[in-house]
Amino acid sequence: MTYAYDMLESLKEMFEEQNRAAKQTAMKALLTIEMVEGSPVKDHVLNMMSYLNELEIIGTAIDKES
Template sequence: MTIAYDMLESLKEMFDEQNRAAKQTTMKALLTMKMVEGTSIREHALKMMSLLNDLKILGAVIDMESQVEMVQQTLPVSFQQFFLNYNMNKMDLSLVKLLNELQAAESIIK
């Protein structure tokens, strides 16, 4: 039992540094992402959701409200009215529901 535990701890030490680097790279990509006006909200939101999922797998804990806020911060000014309504109506959406709502808003904006 001791040998198995020692092996597990050794593996944790070896891969922990890679995990930290991967988490930092993914977080940087997430925090520096901005949607270009006129591009697809679907593609942008799916990329954001993918990065958030990668962070979760790497051990980061980001609550749903913060995830939605992160997505909001990457959107262009044309979605400002959507988030004004979102905040005024105190909507509570998952990322998938947010994506659906943003796609509906995108069709109105266009």
């Protein structure tokens, strides 16, 4: 069991930087998204929902601090 745990920890360390970059990219996209004039509100909401979904998949908590 210790071997599997060590492998998992090693993988977490290897991909931690990529995960951090993905979180920053998705959060920036969510916070800077603007609705295009004349476009349907539905499209804007779907874009926002896709960014929120991406952040959820990555494991980012959305709260006051973030």
